[in-house]
Amino acid sequence: MAVRGIRGATTVSADEPDLILEATRELLETILKENPGMKSEDVGSALFTVTEDLASTFPAQAARQMGWSLVPMTCAKEIPVPGSLSKVIRVLVHWNTEVPQNKITHVYLRNAVKLRPDLVAAQ
DSSP states (O other), X not given: OEEEEEEEEEEOXXXXXXXXXXXXXXXXXHHHHHSTTOOGGGEEEEEEEEXXXXXXXXXXXXXXXXXXXXXXXXXXXXXXXXXXXXXXEEEEXXXXXXXXXXXXXXXXXXXXXXXXXXXXXXX
16 A cells, blocks of 8 residues: 545635635545545545635635544645736645556646646546
């Protein structure tokens, strides 16, 4: 068994808690769907980041609402690179699995598809 990283990102239209939680749930649900066999008990940890224009809630709250209550999680701010995409929620999920690295599906939704078109095209 190995620890695999699954990257994902999504965007919201405004800094509102309901929008952030909804988008984060959608992102995590899509990650689960696109990586068959993945269960919350196999998740070692999750790191969420948000751009500096998002501060109304913690994205990790959405994961807890989905039942990830035992998964260690943290939230942080992204580096404010000039000209970068705004209102972005990112996640790096550490998954304990037998799935090889080249079979992991990374997920980019909404305007976040602009961040990694190479990974979106591969889906």
